[in-house]
Amino acid sequence: MSMPQEIDFEVDADDLSFATLNKELGTPSLVVDDLYITYKVWGGKKVGTGSAKQRRVRRALDRSREHVGAITSVEAVRGISFVARHGESIGIVGVNGSGKSTLLRAIAGLHPPTAGSVFVSGEPSLLGVNAVLMGSLTGERNIMIGGLALGLTPTQVRERFDEIVDYSGIGDAIYMPMDAYSSGMGARLRFAISSAAVPDVLMIDEALATGDAAFRNKSKERIDEIRNNAGTVFLVSHSLATVEAMCTRTLWIHQGKLVMDGPSHDVCEAYRAFVRASDKR
Ligand SMILES: Nc1ncnc2c1ncn2[C@@H]1O[C@H](COP(=O)(O)OP(=O)(O)OP(=O)(O)O)[C@@H](O)[C@H]1O
Numbered sequence: 001m002s003m004p005q006e007i008d009f010e011v012d013a014d015d016l017s018f019a020t021l022n023k024e025l026g027t028p029s030l031v032v033d034d035l036y037i038t039y040k041v042w043g044g045k046k047v048g049t050g051s052a053k054q055r056r057v058r059r060a061l062d063r064s065r066e067h068v069g070a071i072t073s074v075e076a077v078r079g080i081s082f083v084a085r086h087g088e089s090i091g092i093v094g095v096n097g098s099g100k101s102t103l104l105r106a107i108a109g110l111h112p113p114t115a116g117s118v119f120v121s122g123e124p125s126l127l128g129v130n131a132v133l134m135g136s137l138t139g140e141r142n143i144m145i146g147g148l149a150l151g152l153t154p155t156q157v158r159e160r161f162d163e164i165v166d167y168s169g170i171g172d173a174i175y176m177p178m179d180a181y182s183s184g185m186g187a188r189l190r191f192a193i194s195s196a197a198v199p200d201v202l203m204i205d206e207a208l209a210t211g212d213a214a215f216r217n218k219s220k221e222r223i224d225e226i227r228n229n230a231g232t233v234f235l236v237s238h239s240l241a242t243v244e245a246m247c248t249r250t251l252w253i254h255q256g257k258l259v260m261d262g263p264s265h266d267v268c269e270a271y272r273a274f275v276r277a278s279d280k281r
Pocket residue numbers: 039040041074075076094095096097098099100101102103
């Protein structure tokens with residue numbers, strides 16, 4: 001799919017109608033203020049253009065740079081600002097490489113901002129449960145690891161163990177290494193662990209995409225439960241149907257920028273139209 005360099009209908013944060021979006025919502029749970037995340041990639045740059053002979057001469061004249069290696073900057077998130085409130089479930093959509101996961105990881109505190117800030121009220125719980133789980137270990141061990149990452153004590157994890165296994169519905173597979181799970185089984189267990197603590201801020205990255213319809217219904221109930229307990233849920237997904245079903249509000253990220261922020265239906269419609277138009281080009 002070809003991509004335009006810039007999208008010309010960028011939304012100015014000042015124009016957003018928070019009054020409509022946040023009707024009956026709680027106080028802010030998260031403030032992202034002019035956030036920039038830049039990755040430094042070593043050796044990612046093209047060595048040079050021109051003929052092979054020209055490149056050899058250039059390398060001969062520039063030995064020191066060759067040994068140091070080139071550094072390429074990837075600006076994955078470029079000046080994103082928004083406020084999330086208690087009781088909101090927020091979808092994040094955008095094409096591959098638009099910066100969705102990077103934004104989520106920054107919210108979880110896994111990436112320090114290059115510039116700007118992320119303020120979180122209360123305990124931002126997920127904090128990378130996906131990141132801490134280990135495929136070579138059994139589901140049972142991963143429940144303990146994930147539970148501890150959520151801030152539960154070992155006793156609390158043991159108390160909730162049966163409930164997490166029941167919720168995931170994976171049965172005796174819990175005693176097998178997670179590497180042996182199908183993607184759907186892995187997604188179910190990750191979701192069951194991530195949401196075990198009814199966290200203040202739950203972040204879900206594609207985890208629901210592989211679940212079946214029954215599991216998606218269960219996930220929606222759990223998301224609603226977290227929202228009813230004044231939590232905030234973020235969901236990154238390529239499934240617009242899932243985002244529309246689960247999220248009250250959606251952010252559309254493109255080339256690291258926030259291009260639209262509003263009710264899920266409106267944003268998903270606009271994004272669908274953009275993808276259709278891009279496909280035709
Ligand atoms: N660890 C990394 N090191 C260098 N560049 C990275 C790293 N992770 C992501 N990027 C780059 O940052 C940009 C945003 O990537 P990100 O994974 O956040 O996008 P995404 O919208 O989640 O994509 P997808 O839908 O494909 O999962 C891309 O250009 C990607 O190549």
